[in-house]
Amino acid sequence: MAALANNDARTVYARIVLGTKLPEAVPDLKDQRRNRAVDALLESGLVDRNAAGELVASEAVFRDLLTQQPRRQPETGVARFMRLGRIERYPANKAERRYLLTWIVGDAIKAGEDLTEKQVNERLLSYTDDVVLLRRYMVDFGLLERTRSGSSYSRPKET
Incomplete structure (x- = not known):
């Protein structure tokens, strides 16, 4: 999640979630900044590469975070x-x-x-x-x- 503190990474992530392909997703970002943002997102687990090598939003990262949360006991x-x-x-x-x-x-x-x-x-x-x-x-x-x-x-x- 820390990767999303970076504005470039947050922008790239939002475009990936919306299904936009790179580099078209962020044409205003220079290659070096875009690549750094992608690396941070891959390292954080927020995005993965599919079989075709395209970047896709990871579904597992949020599921994993939710399973780590302690279950709230029903009040009695x-x-x-x-x-x-x-x-x-x-x-x-x-x-x-x-x-x-x-x-x-x-x-x-x-x-x-x-x-x-x-x-x-x-x-x-x-x-x-x-x-x-x-x-x-x-x-x-x-x-x-x-x-x-x-x-x-x-x-x-x-x-």
């Missing part, structure tokens, strides 16, 4: 729904949504803690900008309870 658990510690999307599946919400409640609010609505919102803000929706989901799923007076929230005893 709450990470499937989060990005950089924030909710990217809510799961459509209710069991998965409960799992996500339970994790967030456990992370944001300690058992036995009584918080005002403002305090709850401040803590949930690190997970989403829509704290009202998140708080509503938590209440609907029974993961967060509002006191009878309506002045504070807490986790139910079993969560």
Whole structure:
């Protein structure tokens, strides 16, 4: 790939990829510069010579580069729904949504803690900008309870 840092090599490579034959591919390049660019491309593996001796773009070089990349493992658990510690999307599946919400409640609010609505919102803000929706989901799923007076929230005893 370093060969493509050179402007001449990049131009020659682009023309070869498009199927143009040399030297017609780059008539404005002097032979010495064109030959140097071709040598760099051959050495890098970006181009090969076919049976007729013509320069062709190598298919193997990119395939080889891609196989060298580590495969990204599929995300599991709450990470499937989060990005950089924030909710990217809510799961459509209710069991998965409960799992996500339970994790967030456990992370944001300690058992036995009584918080005002403002305090709850401040803590949930690190997970989403829509704290009202998140708080509503938590209440609907029974993961967060509002006191009878309506002045504070807490986790139910079993969560």
